[in-house]
Amino acid sequence: MLKYTFDWSIVTSGKYFEWLVSGLKVTLELSAVGIVCAFILGLLIAVLKMSHYRPVRWIATAYLEFFRNTPLLVQIFFWYFGSYKVLPAAVNEWLNSTNFEFAAAAIALTIYTSAFIAEDIRSGILSIPKEQMEAARSAGFSYLRSMQYIILPQAVRITIPPLVNQFLNLAKNSSLAMSIGVMELTYQARQVESYTFKGFEAFTAATVVYLGLSVVITALMDLYNKKVLNPHRA
Amino acid sequence: MIKFEGVHKWFKKLHVLNGIDLHVKPGEVVVVCGPSGSGKSTLIRTINQLEPIEEGSLIVDGMDLRSKKTDINKLRAEVGFVFQQFNLYPHLSVIDNITLAPTKIRKTPKKEAQEQAMELLERVGLAVKRDAYPTQLSGGQQQRVAIARALAMKPRIMLFDEPTSALDPEMIGEVLAVMQDLASTGMTMVCVTHEMGFAREVSDRVVFMDHGVILEEAQPEEFFRNPQHDRAKQFLKQLLSPMH
Numbered sequence: 268m269l270k271y272t273f274d275w276s277i278v279t280s281g282k283y284f285e286w287l288v289s290g291l292k293v294t295l296e297l298s299a300v301g302i303v304c305a306f307i308l309g310l311l312i313a314v315l316k317m318s319h320y321r322p323v324r325w326i327a328t329a330y331l332e333f334f335r336n337t338p339l340l341v342q343i344f345f346w347y348f349g350s351y352k353v354l355p356a357a358v359n360e361w362l363n364s365t366n367f368e369f370a371a372a373a374i375a376l377t378i379y380t381s382a383f384i385a386e387d388i389r390s391g392i393l394s395i396p397k398e399q400m401e402a403a404r405s406a407g408f409s410y411l412r413s414m415q416y417i418i419l420p421q422a423v424r425i426t427i428p429p430l431v432n433q434f435l436n437l438a439k440n441s442s443l444a445m446s447i448g449v450m451e452l453t454y455q456a457r458q459v460e461s462y463t464f465k466g467f468e469a470f471t472a473a474t475v476v477y478l479g480l481s482v483v484i485t486a487l488m489d490l491y492n493k494k495v496l497n498p499h500r501a
Numbered sequence: 502m503i504k505f506e507g508v509h510k511w512f513k514k515l516h517v518l519n520g521i522d523l524h525v526k527p528g529e530v531v532v533v534c535g536p537s538g539s540g541k542s543t544l545i546r547t548i549n550q551l552e553p554i555e556e557g558s559l560i561v562d563g564m565d566l567r568s569k570k571t572d573i574n575k576l577r578a579e580v581g582f583v584f585q586q587f588n589l590y591p592h593l594s595v596i597d598n599i600t601l602a603p604t605k606i607r608k609t610p611k612k613e614a615q616e617q618a619m620e621l622l623e624r625v626g627l628a629v630k631r632d633a634y635p636t637q638l639s640g641g642q643q644q645r646v647a648i649a650r651a652l653a654m655k656p657r658i659m660l661f662d663e664p665t666s667a668l669d670p671e672m673i674g675e676v677l678a679v680m681q682d683l684a685s686t687g688m689t690m691v692c693v694t695h696e697m698g699f700a701r702e703v704s705d706r707v708v709f710m711d712h713g714v715i716l717e718e719a720q721p722e723e724f725f726r727n728p729q730h731d732r733a734k735q736f737l738k739q740l741l742s743p744m745h
Binding site: 412421 | 551580582586588591654
Protein backbone atom coordinates (compact mmCIF):
# COMPACT_ATOMS: atom_id res chain seq x y z
CA MET A 268 0.00 0.00 0.00
CA LEU A 269 1.02 3.54 -0.70
CA LYS A 270 1.81 5.15 2.61
CA TYR A 271 2.37 8.62 1.25
CA THR A 272 -0.49 11.08 1.75
CA PHE A 273 -0.71 13.90 -0.70
CA ASP A 274 -1.10 17.42 0.60
CA TRP A 275 -1.45 19.81 -2.31
CA SER A 276 -2.48 22.68 -0.04
CA ILE A 277 1.17 23.39 0.82
CA VAL A 278 1.91 24.40 -2.76
CA THR A 279 -1.34 26.28 -3.40
CA SER A 280 -1.45 28.55 -0.35
CA GLY A 281 0.38 29.71 2.73
CA LYS A 282 4.08 30.26 3.41
CA TYR A 283 5.41 27.60 1.08
CA PHE A 284 3.25 28.87 -1.74
CA GLU A 285 4.81 32.30 -1.19
CA TRP A 286 8.29 30.77 -1.36
CA LEU A 287 7.46 29.24 -4.71
CA VAL A 288 6.01 32.51 -5.98
CA SER A 289 9.13 34.41 -4.94
CA GLY A 290 11.19 31.71 -6.69
CA LEU A 291 9.13 32.10 -9.84
CA LYS A 292 9.73 35.84 -9.71
CA VAL A 293 13.50 35.32 -9.68
CA THR A 294 13.26 32.72 -12.46
CA LEU A 295 11.25 35.18 -14.57
CA GLU A 296 13.75 37.97 -13.94
CA LEU A 297 16.70 35.73 -14.74
CA SER A 298 15.03 34.44 -17.91
CA ALA A 299 13.97 37.89 -19.10
CA VAL A 300 17.41 39.43 -18.55
CA GLY A 301 19.04 36.40 -20.14
CA ILE A 302 16.78 36.32 -23.21
CA VAL A 303 17.16 40.02 -24.00
CA CYS A 304 20.93 40.11 -23.42
CA ALA A 305 21.60 36.78 -25.15
CA PHE A 306 19.63 37.90 -28.21
CA ILE A 307 21.52 41.20 -28.52
CA LEU A 308 24.89 39.57 -27.88
CA GLY A 309 24.06 36.70 -30.27
CA LEU A 310 23.12 39.16 -32.99
CA LEU A 311 26.42 40.99 -32.51
CA ILE A 312 28.49 37.78 -32.57
CA ALA A 313 26.65 36.58 -35.71
CA VAL A 314 27.51 39.82 -37.53
CA LEU A 315 31.13 39.65 -36.31
CA LYS A 316 31.42 36.06 -37.49
CA MET A 317 30.42 37.24 -40.98
CA SER A 318 32.85 40.17 -41.01
CA HIS A 319 35.16 40.75 -43.96
CA TYR A 320 38.11 40.96 -41.57
CA ARG A 321 39.67 37.63 -40.79
CA PRO A 322 40.87 38.43 -37.22
CA VAL A 323 37.36 39.54 -36.28
CA ARG A 324 35.97 36.28 -37.66
CA TRP A 325 38.55 34.33 -35.66
CA ILE A 326 37.57 36.04 -32.43
CA ALA A 327 33.90 35.31 -33.08
CA THR A 328 34.65 31.68 -33.93
CA ALA A 329 36.74 31.21 -30.79
CA TYR A 330 33.92 32.71 -28.71
CA LEU A 331 31.33 30.42 -30.29
CA GLU A 332 33.33 27.22 -29.96
CA PHE A 333 34.47 27.97 -26.43
CA PHE A 334 31.10 28.77 -24.93
CA ARG A 335 29.08 26.18 -26.86
CA ASN A 336 31.40 23.35 -25.96
CA THR A 337 31.79 23.74 -22.21
CA PRO A 338 29.11 22.78 -19.67
CA LEU A 339 26.84 25.56 -18.48
CA LEU A 340 27.27 24.52 -14.84
CA VAL A 341 31.05 24.93 -15.14
CA GLN A 342 30.54 28.35 -16.69
CA ILE A 343 28.21 29.37 -13.85
CA PHE A 344 30.82 28.22 -11.30
CA PHE A 345 33.53 30.05 -13.20
CA TRP A 346 31.72 33.37 -13.09
CA TYR A 347 30.67 32.91 -9.47
CA PHE A 348 33.76 31.34 -7.86
CA GLY A 349 36.46 32.24 -10.39
CA SER A 350 35.90 35.61 -11.94
CA TYR A 351 36.11 37.76 -8.83
CA LYS A 352 39.61 36.50 -8.02
CA VAL A 353 41.04 38.32 -11.02
CA LEU A 354 38.89 41.45 -10.80
CA PRO A 355 40.14 44.70 -9.20
CA ALA A 356 39.16 45.25 -5.57
CA ALA A 357 36.90 48.18 -6.40
CA VAL A 358 34.89 46.09 -8.82
CA ASN A 359 34.57 43.32 -6.26
CA GLU A 360 33.36 45.74 -3.63
CA TRP A 361 30.68 46.92 -5.98
CA LEU A 362 29.77 43.36 -6.95
CA ASN A 363 29.39 42.37 -3.29
CA SER A 364 27.02 45.26 -2.75
CA THR A 365 24.80 43.91 -5.54
CA ASN A 366 23.18 40.53 -5.89
CA PHE A 367 26.32 38.79 -7.11
CA GLU A 368 24.76 35.31 -7.34
CA PHE A 369 22.10 36.64 -9.65
CA ALA A 370 24.61 38.61 -11.73
CA ALA A 371 26.96 35.62 -12.14
CA ALA A 372 24.07 33.36 -13.19
CA ALA A 373 22.72 35.97 -15.61
CA ILE A 374 26.15 36.48 -17.19
CA ALA A 375 26.72 32.74 -17.57
CA LEU A 376 23.26 32.10 -19.06
CA THR A 377 23.59 35.08 -21.41
CA ILE A 378 27.00 34.16 -22.74
CA TYR A 379 26.26 30.45 -23.03
CA THR A 380 22.97 30.97 -24.87
CA SER A 381 24.29 33.81 -27.06
CA ALA A 382 26.69 31.37 -28.72
CA PHE A 383 23.80 29.15 -29.83
CA ILE A 384 21.66 32.13 -30.85
CA ALA A 385 24.52 33.56 -32.92
CA GLU A 386 24.74 30.36 -34.95
CA ASP A 387 20.97 30.32 -35.52
CA ILE A 388 20.93 33.95 -36.62
CA ARG A 389 23.94 33.42 -38.86
CA SER A 390 22.29 30.55 -40.71
CA GLY A 391 19.18 32.73 -41.03
CA ILE A 392 21.25 35.51 -42.60
CA LEU A 393 22.97 33.05 -44.94
CA SER A 394 19.60 31.80 -46.15
CA ILE A 395 18.68 35.26 -47.53
CA PRO A 396 19.58 35.38 -51.25
CA LYS A 397 22.70 37.46 -51.91
CA GLU A 398 20.70 39.49 -54.44
CA GLN A 399 18.92 41.16 -51.50
CA MET A 400 22.24 42.53 -50.31
CA GLU A 401 23.05 43.63 -53.87
CA ALA A 402 19.71 45.41 -54.20
CA ALA A 403 20.28 47.21 -50.90
CA ARG A 404 23.88 48.16 -51.70
CA SER A 405 22.96 49.38 -55.18
CA ALA A 406 20.36 51.70 -53.62
CA GLY A 407 23.21 53.33 -51.68
CA PHE A 408 22.89 51.61 -48.29
CA SER A 409 26.14 50.81 -46.47
CA TYR A 410 26.82 47.20 -45.48
CA LEU A 411 25.59 47.72 -41.92
CA ARG A 412 22.48 49.68 -42.98
CA SER A 413 21.67 46.96 -45.53
CA MET A 414 21.87 44.45 -42.71
CA GLN A 415 19.69 46.59 -40.48
CA TYR A 416 16.89 47.42 -42.91
CA ILE A 417 16.88 44.59 -45.42
CA ILE A 418 18.74 41.45 -44.40
CA LEU A 419 18.15 41.12 -40.64
CA PRO A 420 14.38 41.75 -40.72
CA GLN A 421 14.07 38.86 -43.17
CA ALA A 422 16.62 36.65 -41.40
CA VAL A 423 15.03 37.12 -37.97
CA ARG A 424 11.71 35.81 -39.25
CA ILE A 425 13.32 32.65 -40.55
CA THR A 426 15.25 32.34 -37.31
CA ILE A 427 12.23 32.50 -35.03
CA PRO A 428 11.60 28.76 -34.60
CA PRO A 429 15.20 27.97 -33.55
CA LEU A 430 15.26 31.16 -31.46
CA VAL A 431 12.20 30.03 -29.50
CA ASN A 432 14.09 26.83 -28.76
CA GLN A 433 17.03 28.79 -27.40
CA PHE A 434 14.76 31.00 -25.29
CA LEU A 435 13.07 27.93 -23.85
CA ASN A 436 16.44 26.34 -23.13
CA LEU A 437 17.55 29.48 -21.36
CA ALA A 438 14.43 29.60 -19.20
CA LYS A 439 14.86 25.95 -18.25
CA ASN A 440 18.63 26.22 -17.80
CA SER A 441 18.09 29.06 -15.33
CA SER A 442 17.32 26.31 -12.79
CA LEU A 443 21.06 25.59 -12.63
CA ALA A 444 21.48 28.96 -10.92
CA MET A 445 20.33 27.29 -7.68
CA SER A 446 23.78 25.70 -7.52
CA ILE A 447 25.31 29.06 -6.57
CA GLY A 448 22.44 30.00 -4.27
CA VAL A 449 20.20 32.05 -6.52
CA MET A 450 16.79 31.71 -4.90
CA GLU A 451 14.90 30.87 -8.05
CA LEU A 452 12.06 28.41 -8.55
CA THR A 453 14.02 25.16 -8.30
CA TYR A 454 15.87 26.42 -5.23
CA GLN A 455 12.60 27.27 -3.53
CA ALA A 456 11.00 23.96 -4.50
CA ARG A 457 13.99 22.26 -2.90
CA GLN A 458 13.50 24.39 0.22
CA VAL A 459 9.83 23.47 0.42
CA GLU A 460 10.77 19.83 0.14
CA SER A 461 13.37 20.15 2.93
CA TYR A 462 10.92 21.79 5.29
CA THR A 463 7.86 19.64 4.54
CA PHE A 464 9.21 16.36 3.09
CA LYS A 465 6.51 16.90 0.43
CA GLY A 466 8.89 16.40 -2.49
CA PHE A 467 6.25 15.12 -4.87
CA GLU A 468 4.04 18.18 -4.47
CA ALA A 469 6.91 20.67 -4.45
CA PHE A 470 8.54 19.43 -7.62
CA THR A 471 5.23 18.79 -9.37
CA ALA A 472 4.42 22.44 -8.75
CA ALA A 473 7.83 23.50 -10.09
CA THR A 474 7.37 21.28 -13.15
CA VAL A 475 3.96 22.73 -13.90
CA VAL A 476 5.28 26.28 -13.58
CA TYR A 477 8.25 25.61 -15.94
CA LEU A 478 5.88 24.01 -18.40
CA GLY A 479 3.57 27.03 -18.18
CA LEU A 480 6.53 29.36 -18.71
CA SER A 481 7.54 27.46 -21.86
CA VAL A 482 4.01 27.55 -23.21
CA VAL A 483 3.84 31.32 -22.67
CA ILE A 484 7.20 31.92 -24.44
CA THR A 485 6.13 29.77 -27.38
CA ALA A 486 2.77 31.52 -27.63
CA LEU A 487 4.36 34.98 -27.50
CA MET A 488 6.82 34.15 -30.28
CA ASP A 489 4.01 32.65 -32.32
CA LEU A 490 1.99 35.81 -31.90
CA TYR A 491 4.97 37.94 -32.90
CA ASN A 492 5.50 35.76 -35.94
CA LYS A 493 1.88 36.09 -37.03
CA LYS A 494 1.05 39.69 -36.17
CA VAL A 495 4.20 41.78 -36.26
CA LEU A 496 6.08 40.22 -39.13
CA ASN A 497 4.56 40.49 -42.56
CA PRO A 498 2.30 37.50 -43.13
CA HIS A 499 2.73 37.64 -46.91
CA ARG A 500 6.35 36.70 -47.11
CA ALA A 501 6.75 33.45 -48.98
CA MET B 502 28.19 60.92 -68.04
CA ILE B 503 29.76 57.45 -68.03
CA LYS B 504 33.26 57.02 -69.42
CA PHE B 505 35.08 53.69 -69.69
CA GLU B 506 38.73 53.91 -70.75
CA GLY B 507 40.77 50.74 -71.19
CA VAL B 508 38.76 48.87 -68.56
CA HIS B 509 39.82 45.32 -67.67
CA LYS B 510 38.34 42.85 -65.25
CA TRP B 511 39.15 39.26 -64.41
CA PHE B 512 37.18 36.59 -62.55
CA LYS B 513 40.16 34.56 -61.35
CA LYS B 514 41.73 33.61 -64.71
CA LEU B 515 38.72 34.51 -66.86
CA HIS B 516 39.23 37.81 -68.64
CA VAL B 517 35.62 39.10 -68.56
CA LEU B 518 36.25 42.68 -69.62
CA ASN B 519 39.10 43.09 -72.04
CA GLY B 520 39.90 46.72 -72.73
CA ILE B 521 36.49 48.41 -72.73
CA ASP B 522 36.21 51.96 -74.12
CA LEU B 523 32.73 53.41 -73.97
CA HIS B 524 31.37 56.88 -73.53
CA VAL B 525 27.71 57.46 -72.65
CA LYS B 526 26.53 61.07 -72.97
CA PRO B 527 23.88 62.67 -70.72
CA GLY B 528 20.37 61.78 -71.87
CA GLU B 529 21.60 58.98 -74.08
CA VAL B 530 19.94 55.56 -74.16
CA VAL B 531 22.46 52.80 -74.86
CA VAL B 532 21.53 49.17 -75.39
CA VAL B 533 24.20 46.56 -74.71
CA CYS B 534 23.68 43.16 -76.32
CA GLY B 535 25.67 40.07 -77.05
CA PRO B 536 25.67 36.32 -76.47
CA SER B 537 25.60 34.98 -72.92
CA GLY B 538 29.00 35.07 -71.29
CA SER B 539 30.03 38.06 -73.40
CA GLY B 540 30.56 40.24 -70.31
CA LYS B 541 27.60 42.56 -70.85
CA SER B 542 26.12 42.03 -67.38
CA THR B 543 29.54 42.47 -65.81
CA LEU B 544 29.98 45.68 -67.81
CA ILE B 545 26.76 47.23 -66.51
CA ARG B 546 27.47 46.05 -62.96
CA THR B 547 30.83 47.87 -62.94
CA ILE B 548 29.03 51.20 -63.44
CA ASN B 549 27.75 51.21 -59.83
CA GLN B 550 30.64 49.05 -58.62
CA LEU B 551 28.64 45.92 -57.90
CA GLU B 552 31.74 44.57 -59.67
CA PRO B 553 35.00 46.46 -59.10
CA ILE B 554 37.36 46.88 -62.05
CA GLU B 555 41.02 45.95 -62.00
CA GLU B 556 42.52 48.11 -64.69
CA GLY B 557 41.71 51.24 -66.67
CA SER B 558 39.55 54.17 -65.68
CA LEU B 559 35.83 54.52 -65.16
CA ILE B 560 34.24 57.90 -64.47
CA VAL B 561 30.53 57.98 -63.59
CA ASP B 562 28.76 61.32 -63.16
CA GLY B 563 32.09 62.99 -62.48
CA MET B 564 33.15 60.43 -59.86
CA ASP B 565 36.25 58.33 -60.40
CA LEU B 566 35.40 54.75 -59.45
CA ARG B 567 39.04 53.84 -58.89
CA SER B 568 39.74 56.72 -56.54
CA LYS B 569 39.80 55.89 -52.85
CA LYS B 570 38.19 59.28 -52.17
CA THR B 571 35.02 58.43 -54.06
CA ASP B 572 32.12 57.71 -51.70
CA ILE B 573 30.70 54.61 -53.33
CA ASN B 574 27.41 54.76 -51.41
CA LYS B 575 26.86 58.32 -52.64
CA LEU B 576 27.55 57.24 -56.21
CA ARG B 577 25.13 54.32 -55.93
CA ALA B 578 22.41 56.64 -54.63
CA GLU B 579 22.71 58.61 -57.90
CA VAL B 580 22.56 55.50 -60.08
CA GLY B 581 19.37 53.43 -60.25
CA PHE B 582 19.81 49.71 -60.88
CA VAL B 583 17.10 47.33 -62.12
CA PHE B 584 17.82 43.59 -61.83
CA GLN B 585 16.72 40.67 -63.94
CA GLN B 586 15.13 39.03 -60.88
CA PHE B 587 13.56 42.33 -59.60
CA ASN B 588 14.95 41.81 -56.07
CA LEU B 589 12.18 43.65 -54.27
CA TYR B 590 12.36 43.47 -50.48
CA PRO B 591 9.88 40.67 -49.69
CA HIS B 592 9.26 41.77 -46.10
CA LEU B 593 8.06 45.24 -47.12
CA SER B 594 4.91 46.39 -48.87
CA VAL B 595 5.12 48.01 -52.30
CA ILE B 596 5.02 51.53 -50.89
CA ASP B 597 7.63 50.72 -48.21
CA ASN B 598 9.90 49.18 -50.85
CA ILE B 599 9.83 52.50 -52.66
CA THR B 600 10.15 54.85 -49.67
CA LEU B 601 12.85 52.95 -47.74
CA ALA B 602 15.93 54.40 -49.47
CA PRO B 603 14.59 57.97 -49.85
CA THR B 604 13.65 58.19 -46.16
CA LYS B 605 16.78 56.49 -44.81
CA ILE B 606 19.44 57.76 -47.23
CA ARG B 607 18.07 61.06 -48.55
CA LYS B 608 16.32 61.78 -45.22
CA THR B 609 13.16 62.73 -47.08
CA PRO B 610 10.26 63.18 -44.60
CA LYS B 611 8.02 60.12 -44.65
CA LYS B 612 4.91 61.92 -45.88
CA GLU B 613 6.74 63.55 -48.76
CA ALA B 614 8.41 60.25 -49.70
CA GLN B 615 5.02 58.54 -49.76
CA GLU B 616 3.55 61.22 -52.01
CA GLN B 617 6.47 60.83 -54.40
CA ALA B 618 6.09 57.04 -54.27
CA MET B 619 2.41 57.33 -55.19
CA GLU B 620 3.27 59.56 -58.16
CA LEU B 621 5.77 56.95 -59.33
CA LEU B 622 3.27 54.14 -58.83
CA GLU B 623 0.74 56.10 -60.93
CA ARG B 624 3.38 56.44 -63.59
CA VAL B 625 4.06 52.69 -63.73
CA GLY B 626 0.32 51.97 -63.46
CA LEU B 627 0.35 50.26 -60.08
CA ALA B 628 -1.16 52.80 -57.67
CA VAL B 629 -3.76 50.24 -56.55
CA LYS B 630 -0.99 47.90 -55.38
CA ARG B 631 0.50 50.29 -52.84
CA ASP B 632 -0.18 48.01 -49.87
CA ALA B 633 0.45 44.70 -51.61
CA TYR B 634 3.53 42.59 -50.88
CA PRO B 635 5.92 41.54 -53.64
CA THR B 636 4.87 37.88 -53.58
CA GLN B 637 1.30 38.96 -54.40
CA LEU B 638 2.41 40.60 -57.67
CA SER B 639 3.13 39.14 -61.10
CA GLY B 640 6.67 39.33 -62.46
CA GLY B 641 5.84 42.27 -64.69
CA GLN B 642 4.27 44.15 -61.79
CA GLN B 643 7.26 43.41 -59.55
CA GLN B 644 9.62 44.75 -62.19
CA ARG B 645 7.57 47.94 -62.59
CA VAL B 646 7.70 48.43 -58.80
CA ALA B 647 11.46 47.82 -58.94
CA ILE B 648 11.77 50.58 -61.54
CA ALA B 649 9.65 52.91 -59.38
CA ARG B 650 11.85 52.03 -56.40
CA ALA B 651 15.00 52.96 -58.33
CA LEU B 652 13.42 56.21 -59.60
CA ALA B 653 12.40 57.25 -56.07
CA MET B 654 16.04 58.16 -55.40
CA LYS B 655 15.86 60.65 -58.30
CA PRO B 656 18.85 59.04 -59.97
CA ARG B 657 20.86 60.73 -62.71
CA ILE B 658 21.52 57.43 -64.46
CA MET B 659 19.40 54.27 -64.76
CA LEU B 660 20.91 50.85 -65.39
CA PHE B 661 18.85 47.87 -66.54
CA ASP B 662 20.35 44.38 -66.39
CA GLU B 663 18.17 42.15 -68.58
CA PRO B 664 14.99 43.59 -67.05
CA THR B 665 12.60 41.45 -69.11
CA SER B 666 14.53 38.16 -69.32
CA ALA B 667 12.77 36.60 -66.33
CA LEU B 668 9.28 37.60 -67.51
CA ASP B 669 6.55 35.71 -69.30
CA PRO B 670 6.15 37.02 -72.86
CA GLU B 671 2.86 38.81 -72.18
CA MET B 672 4.45 40.86 -69.41
CA ILE B 673 7.46 42.09 -71.33
CA GLY B 674 5.49 44.83 -73.07
CA GLU B 675 4.34 46.54 -69.87
CA VAL B 676 7.91 46.81 -68.57
CA LEU B 677 9.30 48.03 -71.91
CA ALA B 678 6.55 50.67 -72.02
CA VAL B 679 7.69 52.03 -68.66
CA MET B 680 11.29 52.09 -69.89
CA GLN B 681 10.28 53.84 -73.10
CA ASP B 682 8.37 56.45 -71.09
CA LEU B 683 11.46 56.96 -68.95
CA ALA B 684 13.72 57.35 -71.99
CA SER B 685 11.40 60.05 -73.35
CA THR B 686 12.01 62.12 -70.20
CA GLY B 687 15.68 62.42 -71.10
CA MET B 688 17.04 59.95 -68.53
CA THR B 689 20.52 58.60 -69.19
CA MET B 690 20.03 54.85 -69.56
CA VAL B 691 22.19 51.79 -70.13
CA CYS B 692 20.19 48.63 -70.81
CA VAL B 693 21.45 45.11 -71.22
CA THR B 694 18.64 43.51 -73.18
CA HIS B 695 17.79 41.19 -76.02
CA GLU B 696 14.62 43.11 -76.84
CA MET B 697 15.61 44.23 -80.29
CA GLY B 698 12.33 46.07 -80.79
CA PHE B 699 13.21 48.26 -77.82
CA ALA B 700 16.76 48.72 -79.10
CA ARG B 701 15.50 49.76 -82.53
CA GLU B 702 12.77 52.14 -81.38
CA VAL B 703 14.07 53.64 -78.15
CA SER B 704 17.85 53.48 -78.04
CA ASP B 705 20.30 56.00 -79.45
CA ARG B 706 23.08 53.49 -79.80
CA VAL B 707 23.58 49.74 -79.76
CA VAL B 708 26.76 48.20 -78.33
CA PHE B 709 27.54 44.61 -79.32
CA MET B 710 29.88 42.63 -77.06
CA ASP B 711 31.53 39.25 -77.22
CA HIS B 712 34.27 37.70 -75.06
CA GLY B 713 34.69 40.84 -72.99
CA VAL B 714 35.28 43.08 -76.01
CA ILE B 715 33.03 45.67 -77.67
CA LEU B 716 32.94 44.43 -81.27
CA GLU B 717 30.51 46.92 -82.66
CA GLU B 718 28.95 50.24 -81.73
CA ALA B 719 26.36 51.77 -84.02
CA GLN B 720 23.07 53.61 -84.33
CA PRO B 721 20.26 51.04 -84.11
CA GLU B 722 19.12 51.40 -87.72
CA GLU B 723 22.66 50.91 -88.92
CA PHE B 724 23.30 47.99 -86.56
CA PHE B 725 20.23 46.03 -87.60
CA ARG B 726 20.42 46.79 -91.32
CA ASN B 727 24.09 46.35 -91.81
CA PRO B 728 26.02 44.72 -88.96
CA GLN B 729 29.75 44.87 -89.65
CA HIS B 730 31.13 42.05 -87.61
CA ASP B 731 30.54 38.38 -88.45
CA ARG B 732 29.81 37.57 -84.82
CA ALA B 733 27.13 40.31 -84.74
CA LYS B 734 25.57 39.04 -87.97
CA GLN B 735 25.39 35.54 -86.55
CA PHE B 736 23.96 36.82 -83.24
CA LEU B 737 21.23 38.81 -84.97
CA LYS B 738 20.36 35.94 -87.23
CA GLN B 739 19.95 33.62 -84.26
CA LEU B 740 17.95 36.19 -82.32
CA LEU B 741 15.53 36.85 -85.16
CA SER B 742 15.04 33.23 -86.18
CA PRO B 743 16.22 30.94 -83.38
CA MET B 744 15.30 27.79 -85.34
CA HIS B 745 18.04 28.30 -87.91
